[in-house]
Amino acid sequence: MRKLETVAALRTHLQPLSRAGKRIGFVPTMGALHEGHRSLMRAARKECEIVVASIFVNPTQFGPGEDFEKYPRPLEKDLAACREEGVDVVFVPEVGEIYPPGAVTRVSVARLTEGLCGRHRPGHFDGVTTVVAKLFNIVQPDKAYFGQKDAQQAAVIRQMVRDLIWPIQIVVCPTVREGDGLAMSSRNAYLSPEQRRQALCLSKALHWAQGQIETGRGDVQKITAAMREQIEAAGPCEIDYIEVVDAETLEPKTSAVGRCLVALAVRIGPARLIDNVLVDAGGAGR
Amino acid sequence: MRKLETVAALRTHLQPLSRAGKRIGFVPTMGALHEGHRSLMRAARKECEIVVASIFVNPTQFGPGEDFEKYPRPLEKDLAACREEGVDVVFVPEVGEIYPPGAVTRVSVARLTEGLCGRHRPGHFDGVTTVVAKLFNIVQPDKAYFGQKDAQQAAVIRQMVRDLIWPIQIVVCPTVREGDGLAMSSRNAYLSPEQRRQALCLSKALHWAQGQIETGRGDVQKITAAMREQIEAAGPCEIDYIEVVDAETLEPKTSAVGRCLVALAVRIGPARLIDNVLVDAGGAGR
Numbered sequence: 001m002r003k004l005e006t007v008a009a010l011r012t013h014l015q016p017l018s019r020a021g022k023r024i025g026f027v028p029t030m031g032a033l034h035e036g037h038r039s040l041m042r043a044a045r046k047e048c049e050i051v052v053a054s055i056f057v058n059p060t061q062f063g064p065g066e067d068f069e070k071y072p073r074p075l076e077k078d079l080a081a082c083r084e085e086g087v088d089v090v091f092v093p094e095v096g097e098i099y100p101p102g103a104v105t106r107v108s109v110a111r112l113t114e115g116l117c118g119r120h121r122p123g124h125f126d127g128v129t130t131v132v133a134k135l136f137n138i139v140q141p142d143k144a145y146f147g148q149k150d151a152q153q154a155a156v157i158r159q160m161v162r163d164l165i166w167p168i169q170i171v172v173c174p175t176v177r178e179g180d181g182l183a184m185s186s187r188n189a190y191l192s193p194e195q196r197r198q199a200l201c202l203s204k205a206l207h208w209a210q211g212q213i214e215t216g217r218g219d220v221q222k223i224t225a226a227m228r229e230q231i232e233a234a235g236p237c238e239i240d241y242i243e244v245v246d247a248e249t250l251e252p253k254t255s256a257v258g259r260c261l262v263a264l265a266v267r268i269g270p271a272r273l274i275d276n277v278l279v280d281a282g283g284a285g286r
Numbered sequence: 287m288r289k290l291e292t293v294a295a296l297r298t299h300l301q302p303l304s305r306a307g308k309r310i311g312f313v314p315t316m317g318a319l320h321e322g323h324r325s326l327m328r329a330a331r332k333e334c335e336i337v338v339a340s341i342f343v344n345p346t347q348f349g350p351g352e353d354f355e356k357y358p359r360p361l362e363k364d365l366a367a368c369r370e371e372g373v374d375v376v377f378v379p380e381v382g383e384i385y386p387p388g389a390v391t392r393v394s395v396a397r398l399t400e401g402l403c404g405r406h407r408p409g410h411f412d413g414v415t416t417v418v419a420k421l422f423n424i425v426q427p428d429k430a431y432f433g434q435k436d437a438q439q440a441a442v443i444r445q446m447v448r449d450l451i452w453p454i455q456i457v458v459c460p461t462v463r464e465g466d467g468l469a470m471s472s473r474n475a476y477l478s479p480e481q482r483r484q485a486l487c488l489s490k491a492l493h494w495a496q497g498q499i500e501t502g503r504g505d506v507q508k509i510t511a512a513m514r515e516q517i518e519a520a521g522p523c524e525i526d527y528i529e530v531v532d533a534e535t536l537e538p539k540t541s542a543v544g545r546c547l548v549a550l551a552v553r554i555g556p557a558r559l560i561d562n563v564l565v566d567a568g569g570a571g572r
Contacts, residue, residue, distance in 0.1 A: 164420055
């Protein structure tokens with residue numbers, strides 16, 4: 001496995017492989033790798049001849065007061081994980097390599113970024129789309145892999161690639177969960193043992209909502225109110241949102257019909273946790 | 287010469303050439319081709335193995351009340367010009383090919399787009415950068431060619447490519463002028479014979495300013511005031527701006543030292559004409 005730190009080195013390494021017709025699979029990450037990231041790497045390994053992962057804690061997707069400084073950066077452990085998953089090239093750039101002084105260009109996706117996390121983290125998705133655009137131009141992959149856990153991010157990137165007509169296939173892999181159901185996240189590391197137990201209420205509430213919708217009880221107001229109660233009963237927390245939206249457009253729904261995304265963001269202690277389930281409720285709205 | 291109308295057809299045609307290591311030169315145009323465009327094609331022809339030109343009147347770079355509808359579209363004449371200049375592939379997409387329904391992604395460059403034409407044509411440069419981003423992703427050129435006549439556009443594209451780390455070299459070719467000095471422009475076709483004679487005042491004023499600066503008379507206030515007088519003396523017109531700015535940053539200068547761009551936009555009859563000269567004034571500010 002190669003660890004490369006500059007755009008120039010990465011390009012020099014990848015260009016001949018790309019010219020030779022090798023398919024490049026790309027897994028962009030912020031490091032602090034867990035089973036979710038590893039599942040993306042394994043999918044890329046299966047489908048592509050060259051697997052490139054990037055580890056870059058992107059400053060522009062963190063708002064003021066968010067956890068950019070304390071975001072975990074266990075580089076040696078991350079490199080070992082990449083090696084274990086058969087990654088060919090790990091790209092680990094410095095901030096100045098991605099954001100040279102004087103950079104003033106931004107890629108932004110409207111509409112899809114307005115609700116859910118976008119409403120609570122202003123500027124976050126502009127940071128995501130801009131850095132992913134840069135990474136796509138640097139790596140020039142055939143396929144890029146994202147996790148369904150970050151459902152809005154995946155939808156936004158898909159839209160960006162479609163709109164800007166990038167010749168890249170976006171693959172979204174299922175959320176990977178701990179044995180008890182908690183969605184894997186680098187931010188789970190912020191939780192105390194007690195908060196960790198409390199956080200289980202999120203996947204439980206989502207699972208409950210899924211059951212409701214699948215059995216035809218699709219009143220969104222009722223579902224989200226009940227989820228709120230369940231989550232608040234589990235312990236002290238701050239709910240950013242609990243919503244049922246269209247799985248493609250992310251527009252809010254009043255009735256859970258068609259392909260729905262039930263999504264939430266909840267602050268428990270120092271961690272802002274997000275999770276979601278995709279439910280196909282059948283009926284109208286398909 | 288191939289004329290291709292869809293992204294899919296263009297990609298199918300170009301991918302094997304690119305894989306084979308052929309260098310692709312790209313000349314994006316809105317058609318109504320004149321000697322300025324042809325000079326870009328000749329530069330591309332000289333430097334690249336494959337020359338791709340696009341003809342696409344991009345709706346999003348026209349403001350409300352601008353000349354999108356009446357912009358000249360002499361397609362057969364344009365195709366003949368491309369053929370004469372040895373273009374290999376002309377890409378002539380429909381609007382829906384470039385802007386599929388529901389497209390919501392925008393590429394925007396801050397700062398450089400705030401002054402000059404950007405101040406008078408709100409949204410214009412977002413339209414330019416977004417369409418050029420799409421065309422770059424479709425064509426994936428090694429080099430792309432722009433004219434110095436659209437100096438701000440060239441600076442903005444250069445910045446976009448640098449910031450988003452596109453592996454594309456931007457080549458800016460000198461302004462091509464009519465025998466009497468008028469900068470070539472597709473919009474010159476809007477001028478009556480009398481307005482055509484009047485329009486000569488623009489290049490004359492720029493040439494005069496260049497002489498002033500080169501001989502050390504660099505007081506920007508004085509220069510632009512005199513240019514305004516000269517241009518207004520030539521006939522009825524509406525001056526959008528006459529400015530002396532830094533050639534790289536496009537920031538206004540009070541004293542013409544270093545590399546300066548003297549730029550103007552003036553409405554004569556139905557035509558909004560732009561022109562500029564680059565002057566290296568030596569001295570401080572280099």
